[in-house]
Amino acid sequence: MDQIPVIDNLMSNIENYVRSAYDSGSGFFRQGGYFTTAGQFVWNTGDQDFAVDCQTWTIAVLGPSKIDSWFGAGTAANIWTTTKKLGGYNYLIFDGSVQGLGFSYNTNAQVISGEWTFGGINMLRVMTQATGNSSYASEGNGLRDNISILITQTVTINGVQCVGINYANKRYYIPFGWWSNPLVSTASTGWGVMVDSNFNPFFLGGQYQSDYSTFQEIY
Numbered sequence: 001m002d003q004i005p006v007i008d009n010l011m012s013n014i015e016n017y018v019r020s021a022y023d024s025g026s027g028f029f030r031q032g033g034y035f036t037t038a039g040q041f042v043w044n045t046g047d048q049d050f051a052v053d054c055q056t057w058t059i060a061v062l063g064p065s066k067i068d069s070w071f072g073a074g075t076a077a078n079i080w081t082t083t084k085k086l087g088g089y090n091y092l093i094f095d096g097s098v099q100g101l102g103f104s105y106n107t108n109a110q111v112i113s114g115e116w117t118f119g120g121i122n123m124l125r126v127m128t129q130a131t132g133n134s135s136y137a138s139e140g141n142g143l144r145d146n147i148s149i150l151i152t153q154t155v156t157i158n159g160v161q162c163v164g165i166n167y168a169n170k171r172y173y174i175p176f177g178w179w180s181n182p183l184v185s186t187a188s189t190g191w192g193v194m195v196d197s198n199f200n201p202f203f204l205g206g207q208y209q210s211d212y213s214t215f216q217e218i219y
Contacts, residue, residue: 027082047175052087056123063210114188
């Protein structure tokens with residue numbers, strides 16, 4: 001019980017950081033930054049300023065209502081639109097649809113990530129619950145179907161035949177410091193298990209919610 005104020009302070013500081021990460025001019029949460037030798041914090045720019053999961057995970061954790069209360073009505077929905085435009089796989093300009101999600105700016109790379117697309121599906125289910133807009137759920141269902149078609153394969157591991165989901169559709173240098181490969185991935189397959197089990201890993205109990213205010217606190 002005596003650590004609750006400490007936890008509340010940590011949560012408040014994290015929220016303040018995330019809130020400051022939002023770039024209204026670009027329409028997304030910046031990926032991060034660094035401290036100069038003089039001790040000044042500087043946000044990343046260029047390829048390193050935009051990460052798909054900094055949008056989808058943030059919306060899923062905070063919820064669209066909180067984000068809209070910070071930056072104005074419709075902000076969360078607009079962040080999703082921007083995410084698809086910048087990081088979508090096979091983004092179609094005439095209807096704003098995508099077949100999946102990549103890692104960062106994706107116009108030239110055209111990479112689809114199983115893990116990060118599942119993160120988008122999870123976010124869409126949270127947005128459906130928060131807004132009552134079933135079109136988000138339909139969009140997520142379409143993304144799930146595309147994962148099955150594009151990057152799911154049957155492999156043999158230790159003599160056992162099993163279905164797994166590739167980390168990505170091709171080898172690609174992710175601008176945050178690692179490579180994707182078209183190999184069955186624990187990260188992608190694990191996300192697949194959670195999504196197919198209707199379990200949101202960002203909310204205690206797995207519900208597609210982001211607001212604990214209606215839950216009874218148990219210590």
